[in-house]
Amino acid sequence: MVCIALRSEVAERLTKLLEEKRWKEFQKEVREFHPFDMADFFHNLEEGHRREVLTMLEPRVVAEFFPELKEEVQVELLEFLAPESAAELLRNIQPDEAVDVLTLLIPEKRNNIIKCLPEELQKDIKLLLPYPPDTAGGLMTTKVLALPNDIAVREAEKYIRENAKDFETIYYLYVVDRNGKLVGVLSLRDLMLALEDKKLEEVMESNVIKVTLHMDQKEVAKIVGDYDLVAVPVVNKEGKLTGIVTVDDVVGIIEEEIVEDIGQLAGIGAKIDWLVDAPVREVVKARLPWLFVALVGDGLVTSTILKHFENILGSVIAFSLFVPVIMTMGGNVGLQTSTTFVRAIAIKDIGGKMSYMLREIKIGFTMGVIAGSITAIFSYLLVGRPGIGLIVGFAMLCAMTLASSMGVLIPAILERLGIDPPLASGPFMTTIQDITSLIVYFSLATIFFSHIV
CATH class of the missing domain: 3.10.580.10 (CBS-domain)
Known part of the structure; x- marks a missing residue:
């Protein structure tokens, strides 16, 4: 079969044939298109039309594009079909792909469908079902030459x-x-x-x-x-x-791992592809937890820190001018380091974690010297007090160096605890670095305060 891309005008023609219930012409048209394009067309149909297509097309034809459908659509269709019809559909796809969707069904429905499958396919599916889907056993097909x-x-x-x-x-x-x-x-x-x-x-x-x-x-x-x-x-x-x-x-x-990591980097913790057209309630549920982390960290905790150092802020108001840049630079350096380190863990391209952390400290220190010097000069030119310039520049150096070490340390601890390290590369890492940078900045300002009054 020669497959061609499903252009918009062809999709409109298919929809018209479907609405007019011209099934013979519809089936003839469907056979000419690539499974991916048919799945895309199927996703855009209303639920009623989906069920009509599922009922009227031969199981062998549906099986060609069924693996390309979204998981929730696969489940919807299998729940709609009688166990015998669902089994007829699944017997036309690879055992590993059949298992992927069967694991999403409630046990009763799953068992009823499996009973209707040929004995050999039942054996293959029962062999694959015990393995988690993110392991080789859950991914493999048993049809081997x-x-x-x-x-x-x-x-x-x-x-x-x-x-x-x-x-x-x-x-x-x-x-x-x-x-x-x-x-x-x-x-x-x-x-x-x-x-x-x-x-x-x-x-x-x-x-x-x-x-x-x-x-x-x-x-x-x-x-x-x-x-x-x-x-x-x-x-x-x-x-x-x-x-x-x-x-x-x-x-x-x-693709799955990339999407998952992007979600964690953004502090969503869910598949971004799913969130694109998910209900508002589900999107809020996925995105709000890590925003609470930022609210508590960057909001409540930093406010408490500022309150603690209000005396020095009141005495030298110029210190408040440089809070944003200190927090931003520390957070960004920590995020860069943790992202690089997490990637190194993922591809196993890393030796000892301690030697890697020492390397990142050197990198953070070097960048801190450069950024700190620039900030110190700018601070002096802005407020005309060299003491403040030195404190701000030195705080920048310390904050960036510390951020580099924490960018390795926190993901390493999470990995040891069995928590996915990419979690450390999102709002969590940024919030921790903001708090740390703020403490470093005002601690240094307090220590050297008497020298600049």
Whole structure:
């Protein structure tokens, strides 16, 4: 089937056919479009039209674009369908994709659908269901092209020709021993170039890049990217081949992780894509908690600090002029450092955390010297008092140096406590740095106050 992009005028024509219930023409049109475009069209339909499309189109056709639908739409459709009809739809998609949506259903509905599936598919789904969705076991498909190591190349080629349509990918042929243990791998190219009488164990690559069932999806994605793999095999603790994670799953992982991290950086803690068109109540629920952190930190706590130092503020009002710049620079340096450090943790591109923190302290100190010198000169020119200029410049230096160390220390502590480090790169980090910078500034002003009166 040749797929073409779904242009706006074509989408309008499809909508018209749908409204006029010209189902034969509608089905003919639908078959020509890419699954992604059909999913996009489907999302824009009213709920009633969605159900009509689901009912009138063949399950095999719906199955082509069903995995591209948003999770909430997938659940809506499966809840609408009878268990037998839902099973007919799911039997036409890959087992791992079927499991992804089944886990979102209530147990009773999920079990009723599974009972209606073919026995072999039931077995695959029950194998995948126990694994968390963010692990290799939750991502993998069990439809793997694997053959015994003692068969000839000729037999392998014949088997692939006859059964290729049953597998998600045939870029690699995995080789197993009589116990099902993964012992080798062959690219399709290498298989075609091998002598037909050779056994697979003679032509296979025995050093196989593989992942384990409980490996986190971030690590799986990194391995696939580092080794330029189209798919990576998944093995159990005995080394037996249980499935593969394909590159399309990895692309989804990368997008999911990026969206999640952006949400945490913004202090939202939810998928930003979901919040774009979510109900107002849900958006407020997702965004308000971290804003309370900022309210308490940057509002109530900093107000208390200013109240504590009101004597010095009253004596030398010029100190108040530089509060914003001290807080801003400290917060920004801390945010830069924590973001870089969190990324280093994610890609495992880091040695010792202590040596990394010392490096960041040097960076913060260097930037602090430059920014502090500029601020000191500007302060002197603005208020005409060199003492205030020196205090402001030195406070800037100390605040930026401390912010650099905290930008490493706080994410490292969160990681040790089992909390996702990106949380430290949003409003939480900015608020902590603002408070710290303010305390440093006024503490130094208090210490040197007598020298500038």
